[in-house]
Amino acid sequence: MQDLLRTSKRLTASVVAIAAVTFMTGSAFGQTKLSGTVKLDGSSTVAPITMAAAEMFMGEQPRVRVTVGISGTGGGFKKFLDEKADLRTDISDASRVIKGKEIERAKKLGIEFIEIPIGIDGIAVMVHPSNAFANFLTVDELKRIWSPGSSITNWSQVRKGFPDVPMKLYGPGTDSGTFDYFTKAICGKEKASRSDYTASESDNVLVRGIAGNKGSLGYFGYSYYQANQDKLKLVAIDNNNGTPVTPSLDIIRGGTYKPLSRPMFLYVNKTAYTRPEVKAFLKYFLDNAKAIVEHPRVNYVALSDELYSIGRHRLNTGQVGSAMSAAGDNTAKLQEVFSKF
Amino acid sequence: MTLVNTNFEPRLAHRRRIGWFFAFACASMVVLAVFVLGVLLISVADQGWRWLSLDFLDNFPSRLNPEKAGVKSALFGTLWLIGLTAAVSVPIGMAAAIYLHEYAAKGKLTRFIELNIANLAGVPSIVYGILGLAVFIRLCGLGRSVLAGALTLSLLILPVIIIASREALAAVPDSIRLAAFGLGATRWQTVRSHVLPAAIPGMMTGVILALSRALGEAAPLIMIGALTFITFVPEGPLDTFTAMPIQIYNWIDEPDLIFQELAGAGILVLLGMLLPMNAVAVGIRAWHQRRKAWS
Numbered sequence: 001m002q003d004l005l006r007t008s009k010r011l012t013a014s015v016v017a018i019a020a021v022t023f024m025t026g027s028a029f030g031q032t033k034l035s036g037t038v039k040l041d042g043s044s045t046v047a048p049i050t051m052a053a054a055e056m057f058m059g060e061q062p063r064v065r066v067t068v069g070i071s072g073t074g075g076g077f078k079k080f081l082d083e084k085a086d087l088r089t090d091i092s093d094a095s096r097v098i099k100g101k102e103i104e105r106a107k108k109l110g111i112e113f114i115e116i117p118i119g120i121d122g123i124a125v126m127v128h129p130s131n132a133f134a135n136f137l138t139v140d141e142l143k144r145i146w147s148p149g150s151s152i153t154n155w156s157q158v159r160k161g162f163p164d165v166p167m168k169l170y171g172p173g174t175d176s177g178t179f180d181y182f183t184k185a186i187c188g189k190e191k192a193s194r195s196d197y198t199a200s201e202s203d204n205v206l207v208r209g210i211a212g213n214k215g216s217l218g219y220f221g222y223s224y225y226q227a228n229q230d231k232l233k234l235v236a237i238d239n240n241n242g243t244p245v246t247p248s249l250d251i252i253r254g255g256t257y258k259p260l261s262r263p264m265f266l267y268v269n270k271t272a273y274t275r276p277e278v279k280a281f282l283k284y285f286l287d288n289a290k291a292i293v294e295h296p297r298v299n300y301v302a303l304s305d306e307l308y309s310i311g312r313h314r315l316n317t318g319q320v321g322s323a324m325s326a327a328g329d330n331t332a333k334l335q336e337v338f339s340k341f
Numbered sequence: 342m343t344l345v346n347t348n349f350e351p352r353l354a355h356r357r358r359i360g361w362f363f364a365f366a367c368a369s370m371v372v373l374a375v376f377v378l379g380v381l382l383i384s385v386a387d388q389g390w391r392w393l394s395l396d397f398l399d400n401f402p403s404r405l406n407p408e409k410a411g412v413k414s415a416l417f418g419t420l421w422l423i424g425l426t427a428a429v430s431v432p433i434g435m436a437a438a439i440y441l442h443e444y445a446a447k448g449k450l451t452r453f454i455e456l457n458i459a460n461l462a463g464v465p466s467i468v469y470g471i472l473g474l475a476v477f478i479r480l481c482g483l484g485r486s487v488l489a490g491a492l493t494l495s496l497l498i499l500p501v502i503i504i505a506s507r508e509a510l511a512a513v514p515d516s517i518r519l520a521a522f523g524l525g526a527t528r529w530q531t532v533r534s535h536v537l538p539a540a541i542p543g544m545m546t547g548v549i550l551a552l553s554r555a556l557g558e559a560a561p562l563i564m565i566g567a568l569t570f571i572t573f574v575p576e577g578p579l580d581t582f583t584a585m586p587i588q589i590y591n592w593i594d595e596p597d598l599i600f601q602e603l604a605g606a607g608i609l610v611l612l613g614m615l616l617p618m619n620a621v622a623v624g625i626r627a628w629h630q631r632r633k634a635w636s
Contacts, residue, residue: 037581044594047569047570048404051404051570052404052405054570054572055403055404055405055572056405058572065571065572065573066572067568067570067571067581068568068569068570068571069566069568069569069570070569070570070591071566079566084479084482086482086484087478087479087484087485202593202594203594203596204593204594204595204596207596223596224596226596227596227597228596295405297404297405297407297597298404
């Protein structure tokens with residue numbers, strides 16, 4: 001009897017083991033498991049989005065390796081458009097539209113790329129929390145402050161009625177897409193900025209600087225402001241029309257925070273997109289875009305479903321080139337949507 | 342007699358006071374240095390200690406669930422990096438030092454080479470990163486791999502290893518060499534059986550200190566494109582990688598406070614790797630002092 005019991009126990013155990021093995025192999029072969037590597041690099045502003053996407057995607061496809069580097073938008077394009085094909089990244093994170101020079105370089109190297117918009121970011125302008133006078137600034141005032149060779153060193157020079165407080169400026173470094181976008185939107189020309197300010201590629205350094213200096217003024221991405229709201233005072237922006245706008249996620253989504261909202265893009269190497277793991281990653285990204293972009297740990301503004309399906313369409317039909325500069329099938333729609341920014 | 346004595350004023354109390362003041366100044370500098378180090382360690386430990394666990398070592402970094410984030414990819418990247426760096430730089434560095442000190446004629450050329458090695462030891466690490474990018478990644482086609490990183494770090498610490506090893510060889514008294522030659526030993530026999538056994542502990546100390554420097558380097562690795570976000574462990578020398586200093590830097594750059602704490606925990610792990618290495622170096626030196634063959 002005892003023996004019988006033992007054998008039956010052993011039997012049950014082996015049946016369970018076999019069942020487990022079948023189940024496991026079943027799950028391994030049941031759905032197609034991909035492998036390979038997807039290489040991304042570029043903007044530090046966009047990186048939180050692609051890192052989150054990579055993490056979620058690898059939860060589903062654990063054998064695909066998605067790597068994300070942070071070299072700034074310009075640095076990312078350098079790796080995207082490397083002379084050596086094996087050193088190129090598959091996808092470039094960009095917080096601005098690809099530049100003419102970069103398009104030329106792609107042409108010269110025979111690289112075709114597909115541009116897909118993925119979200120919107122606002123640039124926040126901030127002062128020290130004890131600053132009671134600068135509740136809003138006009139674009140003209142910002143331009144006078146930040147223009148190359150500007151002689152403004154005191155808040156009293158900005159507007160009549162501002163007190164005599166020395167001004168201390170903080171902003172991102174020259175490799176940053178935020179810097180490119182801010183200078184273009186405020187000073188009218190990309191990279192046109194005074195240089196006597198504290199520049200750092202690390203937004204945390206800027207937070208500490210602005211929060212630690214009574215006369216401070218600085219700018220960086222809105223999502224970083226959100227994470228540090230208690231230490232900084234947000235300044236409303238008056239686009240020279242008398243109605244200052246204080247940015248929030250909803251305001252940025254609505255497109256009225258002008259001129260400091262900007263679209264973010266992924267640039268996909270068309271040849272790389274023929275690889276199944278790259279395809280799967282981008283499909284996953286676009287199918288879950290809203291959840292990824294507006295994830296509480298990412299906190300950007302997602303686009304409309306329509307714009308994501310335009311991105312999907314561009315990928316599937318292989319529409320190469322930059323929609324923001326060239327004309328094409330549904331580029332008109334894209335331009336219409338993004339012309340606000 | 343009178344000439345000597347006329348100008349001599351003992352002023353013993355005054356001179357002693359100056360001596361005491363100097364000793365006090367030196368001692369307070371020691372206290373200051375230790376204090377700053379202590380504050381640094383305590384603030385890091387205070388930030389990071391509660392994240393330290395075996396899970397922290399075994400989990401991959403996570404942006405969405407920082408509570409479950411870990412340093413596995415960076416830890417293994419760093420172990421690969423240091424292993425390969427040691428395998429490349431130690432034999433080359435020691436051989437170069439032995440040749441320069443024991444074999445090369447003491448001419449102008451040798452002096453010129455030694456002067457340049459000393460200069461190379463002072464070159465900023467980012468310059469080696471640029472060199473590594475141009476030579477190993479582009480010219481040799483190694484890609485942004487852990488091997489390319491290790492070769493770059495090897496270049497960085499080679500001058501330090503050569504200089505330290507040379508000094509260890511120079512500390513072996515010539516009488517030992519002369520005695521060996523006197524008994525008819527060849528140069529190879531002298532070096533192998535007499536000079537090296539006496540010099541090896543000193544050389545090892547230099548090697549370990551140089552390797553711990555490589556362990557903490559971030560700049561050249563960023564230059565050659567070590568990645569920021571990676572959730573796998575290198576499987577071979579040609580795999581892409583990330584390393585502890587880069588992971589720490591990446592976390593410090595994140596806006597949420599929790600990542601600052603993770604960075605603190607990462608720094609503690611890095612220190613946990615560095616301190617045993619330095620302890621081994623100190624231990625070897627102490628052991629060597631006791632059983633020194635001469636004096």
